[in-house]
Amino acid sequence: MECKQCGNSLPENAKFCPECGAPVPTDDVVEETPSAKEKVEVVEAVIEEDQTTEAEEPVQDVVEEVEETKEETITQEEPVESEEEKAQAEEWYYVRESQSAGPFTLEQMIERIRDAQIKEETLVWKAGMADWQKLKDTELKEYLPTPDVKPEGDQWYFVDANNKQNGPYTVEQMKGLIQAHQIYGNTFVWKTGMADWKRLKDTELASYVMPEAPKQESAHQTFTKKPIYISERSIGLSIVLSIVTCSVYSYYWLYTLARDINECCRAQNKSGPGEPGIVVLLSLITCGLYGIYFYWKAGKVLSELEFDNGYRVSDNSIIMLVLPFLGLGIISMAICQSTLNDICRYGNE
Template sequence: MQCKKCGVELPENAKFCPECGAPVIQENIVEDAQIEESEKAVTEEAVVEESEETVTEQPVEEEVVEEVVEEEPSPKEDFSEDKKEEPSKVWYYVKNDQAMGPYSVEEMTAFLKSKTINGDTLVWKQGMEDWVKLKSTEIPVPDMSSTEQWYYVDAKNAQNGPYTREQMETLIQARQIFGNTFVWKTGMADWKRLKETELASLATPESPKPQYQSFNDQSTANTTGKSNGQIFIMERSIGLSIVLTFVTCGIYSYYWLYCLARDINACCNVQNKPRVAEPGIVVLLTIVTCGLYGIYFYWKAGKALAQLEFDNGFSVPDNSIIQLIMPILGLGIISMAICQSSLNDIARYANR
């Protein structure tokens, strides 16, 4: 600060000039008052500007809110749309004793085409008193009888077919096939007895005892020992059988052993060759003798398969020695696999 009179620099808070003695209090007060007034004016102007901006911006915010509210979907409209779709999915069906669904008619039709369900599947929808078969409802069930090809095994263990469903019904009525006759049709995973299929209601449970060919029956066996009859056995996956044997800690091997004895006897019956023991006896003696009888069975099975002869020149090699040695070394499952491989070859090539 300088003295207004002589221009000398004044010390801080000086009330009189040290050179000229002029007082400086009044001028400082005036300056401070002017500064305070100027600051107050600036503050008031800022407040006024903020209030004006608030007043001008408020209508804009209200308009934005109104636009957002208009764009939000109406809950009432959403509810009505759901109600339009729900009534189409009203069908349920039974699978493994459990209700599956709901499904639309289109989905049920797709299940029919993929054979997930069929005409005998139990279905239900709201309004029905109880579960009914699908073929009794308004859902169209395609007629599969024209595409079905049925086969059956007669008393001589020969495979017959193919037949249509109508022909099978005729055979049932003529008492040529019975409830305990093994049958198969396209789409089935394995052979079943007739009484376990959809033809069970038409089948007669009684059937004559199987009559196997005698060794002197020259009508079906020629002098070479070959047979014109077809051998009916099914191929079995060797890898899957081995896996199931290990997974079940050997329990499945007894069922596999039963199937091997059954199929070997079936082959021998057709050609009037000596058979191995009955399947149940083979399993029982193997268990009772702690596996010793199984060693003898594998040797005998190799001999029984090697004796078979076929018109097309196919033959099974004699694996009896290796099938005898493997169980002695604790590798009986290999003997089972060799037997099964021979049976698979018979099923695949013998009837060609």
């Protein structure tokens, strides 16, 4: 389209000429109006936009609520996961018989330490440790039992008359036992550092041994203990010979028992159970009844013997009395012979 005044080309829908400024007749302006279809599309677009806007608002609210709930859930779950991880980190394992045992909680490990199921040299491991370590090198060492504190001074032991070990005792306690005449110079003693047992009189405790007061001679009689001269006898061989000879040898054995017991009593100026020949004869006449009495009497007499080295004989008289009634008279003879053998070994030391 051109300007009617200057002939200049006019832009579409121009109302004035840009060159001369002359107005452009309205008839010459072509107004493009939207068609009915376009108007309908515009209206539908506006309506759809409004509906979308209205729908997006509640959806956005729901999304925001979901996000807030998710954040709260995550916040609540974080401590739980942390506790589980911590619990796993506190699970312990240890080596038992070359195999891994576990997992165990700290309380279970402490209980096993107290029960001595695991010790300071046991290999242990838990999450976070690079390798297995000895228990004493880990935090568990504080639960190890405290070692017993050894008392100061030497700890002494001694063997009593029944060949039973006693102790430990301090030097002061040993001194008290010496003064109470419970241990003597010939008593075997031992302490840490000694290669073997020694007689008390050969150790540093010898200075505590009370010297014996000189015996005052009585105007009527002077008594001194004499050495006991008896010989040991094989108990097993005596039993075998008694069985093989149908108890004939047992009467000879009974004779030697009475003889040796009388020798022990004579050495200490005490009365014995009877003459050997009479003991055998009365046993034969009474069909063994007197022999039962002899066993009881022998046990009593032997238990009353005294020895300077502290050796004591146990009283087996009741046992030796009961066994013959059970058909085990030969066992009573064996007990009696065992006592005599011990006297032979220790009584004269």
